[in-house]
Amino acid sequence: MDLGPHAAYIWASFGAAALILLVLVVWLVLDGRQQQKMIAELEARGVRRRSDTSG
Template sequence: MSVHALYVTAAYGITAVVLAGLIGWILLDQKGRKRDLAELEAAGVRRRSDKAEVEKS
């Protein structure tokens, strides 16, 4: 394997690892935000957008 091919392979590998990490981070954060939102809704806190929809009706 030439030096250039090794460089390209390493670049693609690092990019794949970084992208996988970012996607994992986003999915974990989404799970946490959904949990937070469920706790707030269970406590009776409503979204501002719900209030605006009620006023329009």
């Protein structure tokens, strides 16, 4: 696709958008997995929140 004399600026803009969105998605997915892993480890050790044990 010929985007004219300023093609590098156009591709760099779309590349920056893809990179920033990808970093956000990867960070959020890894963070979520990390939190779920820690909850599973704590629960495996028999730890329960007060709200889970009462009633």
